[in-house]
Amino acid sequence: MKAPAFIESIKRRMQVQKKRLLTIVAAASASAMLVAACGGDSASSGGAAAPEAAVYEGPVGDGEGELNILAWPGYAENGTTSPDVDWVTPFTEATGCKANVKVFGTSDEAVKLMQGGGWDVVSASGDASLRLIYGDNVQPVNMELTPNYADVFEGLKKQQWNSVNGQAYGMPHGRGANLLMYNTEQVSPAPDSWSVVFEGDTPLAGKVSAYDSPIAIADAAVYLMATKPELGITYPYALDKDQFAAAIALLEQQKGVVGEYWNDYLKQMAAFTEGTTLASTTWQVVANALQGEGVKVDAVKPKEGATGWSDTWMIAKDTPNINCAYKWLDWIASPEINAQAAEYFGEAPANSKACALTANKDHCAIFHADQQDYWNDVYYWNTPTTACLDGRTDVECVPYSEWGTAWTALRS
Amino acid sequence: MTTTTATHRGFWYRHPKLQLAGLLSAPMAWLVVVYLGSLLALFLTAFWQVNDFTSQVERTFTFRNFQEVFTNPAYYGTVFRTVSIALLTTLICIVIAVPLAFFMARVVRPRYQAVMIAMILTPLWASYLVKVYAWRAMLQPESGVIAWFLQPFGIGGPGYGFIGIVITLSYLWLPYMVLPIYTAFSRLPNSMLDASADLGARNGRTFRSVVFPIVFPSIVAGSIFTFSLSLGDYITAQIVGGKLLMLGNVVQQTYVTNLPFAAAVSMIPVVIVLAYLFAVRRSGALDNL
Structure with missing residues (x-):
């Protein structure tokens, strides 16, 4: 990471801090109020039984024109952080799905936002993904509809934090x-x-x-x-x-x-x-x-x-933009985009073909992307x-x- | 044309209550629904519990959160620490602000008064975070400006921790203390000082019997700002507090995983501030805000 990018990251962190300040206020008052006022039936999802949700059968058709993305900082860059770092705008150009990106700071924040609804896809770490699955906030994903899944490292597929009973719940993004x-x-x-x-x-x-x-x-x-x-x-x-x-x-x-x-x-x-x-x-x-x-x-x-962490892109249970969501999962896992995202954040990419496309050719070696034995004693957040x-x-x-x-x- | 205007004016004239209602309904709705309503919702939330796994709020009545807050000794320390920080910050602000405000209001020539006010207010224009990070650099244990300054005296810098938090908060909230006291000093009539002198009182006596009683409510007014702002702060503690937590940090750490518990914790500063306001209401400070 060069100095200018670092300065950018400082600014970004400060924005995140400010947002956190707002989130505190919002969570302390507004969400409490919403829960109070709306009288939701959140208690019903208390059990820890695996939810039975239908898997989207596809085929992935035309996009709905919109996609609301909830992401870790640096996971869904649309050029606002730095004009050079942008893989969301090309996504919109390619698919017609206009993307709204919101960044969160912790896994807990991500879970809270997903529970609130209104988001189509989320990049969830292992300490968030299961809570989302069992909280009935996300849906299983049909990996046959996302061709790039084939190139994902085997060690990341159908793991404890991104699948239930052999059913995948999302697209691996990267790990560290x-x-x-x-x-x-x-x-x-x-x-x-x-x-x-x-x-x-x-x-x-x-x-x-x-x-x-x-x-x-x-x-x-x-x-x-x-x-x-x-x-x-x-x-x-x-x-x-x-x-x-x-x-x-x-x-x-x-x-x-x-x-x-x-x-x-x-x-x-x-x-x-x-x-x-x-x-x-x-x-x-x-x-x-x-x-x-x-x-x-x-x-x-x-x-x-x-x-360690191993992140997964998941799809909200009630998303009205299912085609755009599938298009995004495939987009972010494509070798070119996965290389950009993993290199920008500084982690091992999920797609095995991404290693050949990083700007720094040593990226995958530095982050041990393809050395399975390196990860044997890494316990991903769960x-x-x-x-x-x-x-x-x-x-x-x-x-x-x-x-x-x-x-x-x-x-x- | 004239008739319609007259009728119109007459309608509002004949319905003064309606007039008042029209004027106040929007701000009252804001105050009651948004402001007090959210506080009430917060209070109610403190009686619910969360799902162990998904952290979702379950609307089942329980006293467990309050029980945990008030019986776990780990939190006593935090409450005590937070209140101490808020009190000490307030005290330091008073000690600095009283002479400063006196100087600004009574000593400086009027044309420089505006300049001084501007100087006091300028820091408020800078981002809170920038100021706290600046203090982090200054408080740095071995190489910071403060440590460097204290070195010749053989004292180490305060580093990050209790003192660091108090210093930083005192810096942040000082303007809120200076301004009300400055206003009180500048409103102080010269005739009273003259009268006191004419009656034979020396400076000390004049200060005790004339100046202080007039300025005191403003000091209390300023202290309401510094005290309650310090009580709720959590970012300063995060950046210059080392490993210390304040109440705000406890709320911040738990509000996502356990919202009802965070709500119970956040009731503590509310109660403390209400008690403080209750205690100072007789000083007349509330008329001086």
């Missing part, structure tokens, strides 16, 4: 791992373990940072899988009461050495540039941006493995549920809502 970033000048030897950010006796005490989200509990679980095998954790998103308590205890211990938490990559970049943070979880894109600025950092996937995701039936696992309250209590 949450890495350990460290200052190469001040941290030596180079760390190969998460211990530098978790253990109380770390030499970096006070200069450690951690991701500020309930999903960070899974980071602790990944570390415990390697260091405390007696806990029997096999999947970091399936924690029973004891395992969960162990993860929280580890995070309490980590809190003692944390200087600050980050949930905004701009803030993390500032902390590494200043030197107030020397080691932290991060995304590859942040490490690249910092290296581009001349800051001495490196990012590694520690030996314990890591959490939504913890009461029914343990690792298949255990003799215990109940701690659901995501309790992850949320536990995290807030930990941080308070």
Whole structure:
């Protein structure tokens, strides 16, 4: 990422911040009011049974002329961030579907917006996708209607977070791992373990940072899988009461050495540039941006493995623009567009043919797009549920809502 | 033509209540429906619960949220911290604003008064985020301006945390404290000061018995701004607060996954501000806003 793009990203982040401010106000008042006034029957979707929704049979006909897109920043660029970065306008030109893009900042925000309705497609991470499926907000997707699906990496197809009972629920977009970033000048030897950010006796005490989200509990679980095998954790998103308590205890211990938490990559970049943070979880894109600025950092996937994300484009259940939605899913997964989007955001593309089309020919190598063994110990964000995701039936696992309250209590 | 006008005027003249209703219905609707209505909805939301899995609000009555907020010791600390930050910020603003406002209103020559007011107001024109990020740079633990300034004295900078939040918030809300106090000082009649001097009071006595009682309601008025703005802030804590959370951050962290819980938490600052307003209403501050 070059400097001008970085400046653009700062501006964009600030807009996002402002939007968040508005969202708070809106969510605190308006949505509360809507729920109060409209008296929706949201309670009816409480069960965790897989919804039975009809799959669109196609064929994909002419577009309806409109498509409302809900996307992570950098996933559906229409030229407003930078005139050079635009794959939405060509989509409109090719299909006649006029696209309205709204950007969200967290998975939780995406879920909330989808529950509100009015959006046709959404780029959902694994910690949002299942909530959307079981909340009956999205519909299954007929992958035969999207030819580009054939070229998607096999390791991304019909996974736990984008399918139910073998039925696909969307088009993979790209994936990345949450890495350990460290200052190469001040941290030596180079760390190969998460211990530098978790253990109380770390030499970096006070200069450690951690991701500020309930999903960070899974980071602790990944570390415990390697260091405390007696806990029997096999999947970091399936924690029973004891395992969960162990993860929280580890995070309490980590809190003692944390200087600050980050949930905004701009803030993390500032902390590494200043030197107030020397080691932290991060995304590859942040490490690249910092290296581009001349800051001495490196990012590694520690030996314990890591959490990560794998994003999926999903279609809203009641969309009136079904043809445009299918056209978008196929468009975003096409080699050219997938290459642009993945390279702009800084992640591994989902389409195997995208690797040949990136501007930086090393992109797929840097992001390990085609090395399946790299991803074997990457645990993609998922939504913890009461029914343990690792298949255990003799215990109940701690659901995501309790992850949320536990995290807030930990941080308070 | 004249007759119609007369009739028309006569209609409104004969229906003063209708006239009043026409004038007030729009703002009252705004106040009651949008403003108080949303507060009420927020309050009601705090009694519902969410689906464990999908985070959707389920309209089942429960006290669980309030119970969690008021019985989990983790949140006591946050409430105490937030109130302390708001009080300390208010105090610092008062300490800076009173002499400053006095200087502006009574000492500076009138032609420079406008300039000074402009200088006080200018920061309000800059983006909130830019100002907070600027403070982040200044508060930087080892290399920031403040740390550099304190180095010769052998003291480290405050870094990110409680003090950082208080300093930044004091900077942000200072204009809201200066302006009402400035107005009070400039309204202070010279004749009263003369009378006080004529009766033999020295400066200290004049300040205590004449100036302070007149200015006090304005200080309280300013404190309502600084206190309530600090109480609800969460972005400053995010940027310069290190790992500290304020109440606003708790709301921000939970409102998507657990809206009813966030609603219960957000009732705390509402109650605190109402209590504060109740406590200061006798000072006459509410007439000075």
